[in-house]
Amino acid sequence: MTAKSFFFACGISFTLAVSVALPVRAAAATSTAAENAPASLTGRVLNVVTGQFLNNARVAVRGADLVAFTDQSGTYFLPRVAPGKVVLDVFYTGLDTQSVTVDLALGQALTRDFDLTNAARYGGTGVVKLDAFTVSSGRETDGDAIAINEQRFAPNIKNVVAADALGDLMDGNVGEFLKFMPGITAEYTSESGGSVASISVRGFPGNLAVVSSDGAEMANTGNAAGNSRVYEFSQVSINNVSRIEVTKVPTPSSPADSMAGSVNMVTKSSFERKDAQLRYSVSFNANHEDLTLGREPHANDERIRKIQPSFSFDYTLPVSRDFGLVATGTSTNRFINQRRTRQTFTTSGAGTGATQAQPFLSTLHFSTLPRVNHRHSMALRADWRVMRHGVLSVNVEGSRYASERSPQNINFSTGTNPVPTPATGTPLTFGDNFTEGATGRGSVAILGDTAVVTQELATLATRARFRFDNGDWRIEANAATSVSYGGYRDMQEGLFRMFGIGLINPVRLTFRNFGEAGPTSIEAFDNSNRPVDLRDLRNYRLSTGNVQPRDIDDHVKNAKLDVRRSLSLFSVPVALQLGGAYRE
Numbered sequence: 001m002t003a004k005s006f007f008f009a010c011g012i013s014f015t016l017a018v019s020v021a022l023p024v025r026a027a028a029a030t031s032t033a034a035e036n037a038p039a040s041l042t043g044r045v046l047n048v049v050t051g052q053f054l055n056n057a058r059v060a061v062r063g064a065d066l067v068a069f070t071d072q073s074g075t076y077f078l079p080r081v082a083p084g085k086v087v088l089d090v091f092y093t094g095l096d097t098q099s100v101t102v103d104l105a106l107g108q109a110l111t112r113d114f115d116l117t118n119a120a121r122y123g124g125t126g127v128v129k130l131d132a133f134t135v136s137s138g139r140e141t142d143g144d145a146i147a148i149n150e151q152r153f154a155p156n157i158k159n160v161v162a163a164d165a166l167g168d169l170m171d172g173n174v175g176e177f178l179k180f181m182p183g184i185t186a187e188y189t190s191e192s193g194g195s196v197a198s199i200s201v202r203g204f205p206g207n208l209a210v211v212s213s214d215g216a217e218m219a220n221t222g223n224a225a226g227n228s229r230v231y232e233f234s235q236v237s238i239n240n241v242s243r244i245e246v247t248k249v250p251t252p253s254s255p256a257d258s259m260a261g262s263v264n265m266v267t268k269s270s271f272e273r274k275d276a277q278l279r280y281s282v283s284f285n286a287n288h289e290d291l292t293l294g295r296e297p298h299a300n301d302e303r304i305r306k307i308q309p310s311f312s313f314d315y316t317l318p319v320s321r322d323f324g325l326v327a328t329g330t331s332t333n334r335f336i337n338q339r340r341t342r343q344t345f346t347t348s349g350a351g352t353g354a355t356q357a358q359p360f361l362s363t364l365h366f367s368t369l370p371r372v373n374h375r376h377s378m379a380l381r382a383d384w385r386v387m388r389h390g391v392l393s394v395n396v397e398g399s400r401y402a403s404e405r406s407p408q409n410i411n412f413s414t415g416t417n418p419v420p421t422p423a424t425g426t427p428l429t430f431g432d433n434f435t436e437g438a439t440g441r442g443s444v445a446i447l448g449d450t451a452v453v454t455q456e457l458a459t460l461a462t463r464a465r466f467r468f469d470n471g472d473w474r475i476e477a478n479a480a481t482s483v484s485y486g487g488y489r490d491m492q493e494g495l496f497r498m499f500g501i502g503l504i505n506p507v508r509l510t511f512r513n514f515g516e517a518g519p520t521s522i523e524a525f526d527n528s529n530r531p532v533d534l535r536d537l538r539n540y541r542l543s544t545g546n547v548q549p550r551d552i553d554d555h556v557k558n559a560k561l562d563v564r565r566s567l568s569l570f571s572v573p574v575a576l577q578l579g580g581a582y583r584e
Helices: 024-036 132-152 174-178
Strands: 005-014 039-047 058-061 066-069 075-081 084-091 098-104 109-111 114-116 158-162 184-187 198-201 209-213 241-247 261-267 277-285 295-297 303-305 308-317 323-346 360-387 390-405 408-413 429-431 434-436 443-447 453-469 473-488 498-503 508-515 518-525 540-546 550-567 574-583
Touching: 039 084, 039 098, 058 075, 066 075, 098 114, 132 158, 132 241, 174 184, 174 198, 174 241, 198 209, 198 261, 277 323, 360 434, 360 508, 360 518, 408 508
Parallel strands: 039 109, 039 114, 209 261
Antiparallel strands: 005 574, 039 075, 058 066, 058 084, 084 098, 158 241, 184 198, 241 261, 277 308, 295 303, 308 323, 323 360, 360 390, 360 408, 390 453, 408 443, 429 434, 434 508, 443 498, 453 473, 473 550, 498 540, 508 518, 550 574
16 A cells, blocks of 8 residues: 655745834944845854754844854855844853954955854853763763753744764664653663564654654654554664654654654754764673673573674764765674463362452463574765855664574463362362362463574665755755565475464373462372373474565655745745645
């Protein structure tokens, strides 16, 4: 089934500000000069401590209604500035405000860059000396500053956090990052291995939240059924993400198919940094129960290493002021073992004597789910300033997630019928610390997903984005396509998905010595009251075996165009924006 949608939106926005009025004659003279021979200002705003160009830094001309915000490359542009001495105020949350005076000639196009810092924390903009504690705390401070600054100047209600604000995350899972943001509830599944599978925004179901990358919706086949809009984060890695935006209230130019909100992952740009930077990380993941470097038995009848290595890197290369590259890669591997015990107590039954005040333990269920999760991703992004005010960004990214798991379940039941079969056997009895089932009424079954199951997911996405902003016109064009493949590979690998295995004959089961996790003693006896070895596979019979092959693929195409024109026809800032979008 293929769905196509197209929407067209237009809007007029204006800002009305009340301030102390300037003398009428001076204002008129300034306006006349600006109209006859306006000058222009451009430049970049840099955090001199981190070497990162700042997005959404506010650059304003003092005493005039001229304000510009930097883009992702830290670039601002102020058109139609009155010639003469002009005072520029640069503001960014968490850094000291900087004011400079520039002298503009008639029709001049002046470039003025700014280096911001926090003198109280880092000292001046010269040589910056940081000790180890300041560096580690600086990442959190920088992340908080980015979030506050982005939210302060956003046109709607949204939360923004820098991707490196929280440090290393388990598996590089974006969901593990999002769960710390306000209004987000993490959702887990039995197949997610203890990490976040999907999210709920503002309490709405997960299928009502749209997840995108650089504004383009991503294909996803993470959900097991393959027929849900729920986006599962197993197919994306945070290593390629610069910051994450959670939008609670859409704007007219946003798709209207997200009742709960939307999550947008902004990828890293080479224009964000002044100099080349290589960051890498090597780590090992281990469970305290399997701290052995050698190979150990695993559920798939193989011997594997349960201390798993991981590696990630990102390399930012600003080749020149007008061209740059970003390459990222990650490989995270983790061995996980989940164990569960479920006890069922019976409070009734004819002839049993059980009551709510004195129930008996009738069923004991053990479950263990050993698995090895692999997450690999690679991405390459190129940023090219094709014209003075226009930047073209193209990125390609691919990821693969595989989970090799073997759920093992065994169920012990004493039965709830107190009458033995044959009648000469032992009837059911119980007490506070034991349950002795009736002869011939007990059973032992190995249940559910007991074969090795491999869930494999792969995604490939390409995006191209063009942004033009000269102060009067702002054009944003975005085209993207992504495809995702997923499913279960048990049948392709010659394996069964499920088995049904049970004892050949009914038995009498006894539970003794109850503890927090259940009885510490389980015994079985046949109808002749002889012990039955529960560990001897010759006492069991394979009754059923089935496979559930499942291949899922998802293809998404996006295209969007927004054109905005600032109008100087009124005494207050007014802009007209038209836009359209196509998605298949």
